[in-house]
Amino acid sequence: MEKIDTRDRIIAIADDLFYQQGFEHTSFKDIANLLNISRGNFYHHFKTKDQILSGVIERRLKKTKAMLEEWEKQGDTPNQRIKCYIRIVDANWDKIKDFGCPVGTLSNELAKLNHLNRKDATKVFTLFREWLRKQFTQISHNIDADNLALQVLSWSQGIATMATAFQDKSYAEQEISKMCHWVDTYRREK
Amino acid sequence: MEKIDTRDRIIAIADDLFYQQGFEHTSFKDIANLLNISRGNFYHHFKTKDQILSGVIERRLKKTKAMLEEWEKQGDTPNQRIKCYIRIVDANWDKIKDFGCPVGTLSNELAKLNHLNRKDATKVFTLFREWLRKQFTQISHNIDADNLALQVLSWSQGIATMATAFQDKSYAEQEISKMCHWVDTYRREK
DNA sequence: GTCTATATAATGATAGAC
DNA sequence: GTCTATCATTATATAGAC
Structure with a gap:
């Protein structure tokens, strides 16, 4: 396991570039240059760009x-855990202001391309959605946890899009603190 | 003025295609095919794709x-006018669920491309922002109208991104009605 | 103003040597 | 497993005839 697998290195670089440049705008050449491998080498590991x-x-x-498992450990209460999610916009501000949210922007790009992997990209959203739903359920069984999960996702996506458009960090911070306060209006029953 | 200008026809088709396929993924060939003109003809009207x-x-x-001027006429009160904006997600649902918000997705795409026209694309957002700010100012001078304008934009962008990811119309409708109700918590002073 | 023909560069992808 | 050709296609863009 000493040697780093080329396939993994390709995917790691592609992950960054797809985020920062977009999927379609990223070429094999871009990835190859950063990895110092030849373009022909790709096709030993992947047959197509879609792969x-x-x-x-x-x-x-x-x-x-x-990351979600890590948050399970970090937060003692569901409210704290949900706030772990909310704060990622602030934690990743420098990237989000330039490239948007990696989940939302890929979802949008693949939608426009009518790409076969569109549904797969949505699965990342679904992971967050179900995890958030689980947290809200732990707060109370008398709330529509899935709906609240969607709200958190939606709110964050809005902030991310505003961040990329206007790059106003103080507005983002304000919204994040409002979201955190909003979450705490839902309290666990004793 | 009987003849429709080719330049205008190119831009109208490009507008649709940039929205539905993305700017970069749309080629001159795509536009030319829909217009039944030759690719060479483009360069009489535009020197580059960026133009x-x-x-x-x-x-x-x-x-x-x-559109904003039209809404000024349609709505008798600032609250009604703001709701004209809020309802466009519902009015354009069929397109938004497939292609997202034209403003937000272009902003995001050009950000990733680090495109020279990125700031210009943001100007569309700014038009809505300033118009909404004006409406909120008409409701009251004791509120942060610009901040509320950003909130409306942000909220709508979140709903649009969720729409493209999950295509759940009932969720969008619910959020829109919540936004409308929220707007009416701000009332004009008598 | 529109067309055909073409230049040029880049793309995803393949074949085969090492 | 990695490399160097190379192919076929597509892209933006240009030149010049009509």
Whole structure:
């Protein structure tokens, strides 16, 4: 396991570039240059560019699952855990202001391309959605947890899009603190 | 004025295609096929593809201004006028669920491309923002009208992104009605 | 103003040597 | 597993006839 697998390195670089440049705008040449490998080498690991996309989405699903598990450990209460999600816009501000949310922007790009992997990209959203739903359920069984999960996703996506358009960090911070306060209006029953 | 200008026809088709396929994914060939003109003909009207983008953004700015003026006539109160904006997600649902919001998705695409016209695309957002700010100011001078304008934009963008990802119309309708109700918590002083 | 023909560069993808 | 050709296609863009 000492040697880093080329396939994994391709996917890791493609993940970054698909996020920062968009899927379609990223060429094999871009990835090859950053990895110092030849373009022909790609086709030993992937038959098509779409397969790289599949690999990238798979990687994002794995990373997201790992992050959600980490948040389970970090937050003692469901409210705290939900706030872990809310704060990622602030934590990743520098990237979001330039490239948007990686989940939302890929979803939008693949929608326009009518791409076969569109539904797969949505799965990343679904991971967050179900995790958030689970947290809200732990707060109370008398609330529409799935609906609240969607609201958190939606709110965050709005902030991310505004961030990319206007790059106003103070507005984002304000909205994030409002969201955190809003979450705490839902309290666990004793 | 009987003859429709080819330049205008190019921009109108490009406007649609940039929205539905993305700017970069749309080729001259795509536009030419729909217009039944030759590719070479383009360069009589535009020197580069970027100039078509500029033309499209200019067109969108004009159309947006016209729409905002129309809403000024339609709504008797600032609250009603703001709701004209809020309802466009519902009115354009069929397109938004497939292609997202034309303003937000172009803003995001040009951000990733680090495109020279990125700031111009943001101007469409700014038109809505300033118009909404004006409406909120008419409701009351004791509120942060610009901040509320941003909130309306942000909220709508979140709904649009969720629409493209999950295509759940009932959720969108619910959020829209919540927004309308929220707007009416701000009332004009007598 | 519109067309055909063409230049040029880049793309995704393949074949085969090492 | 990686490389160097190379192919076929597509893209933006140009030149010049009509």
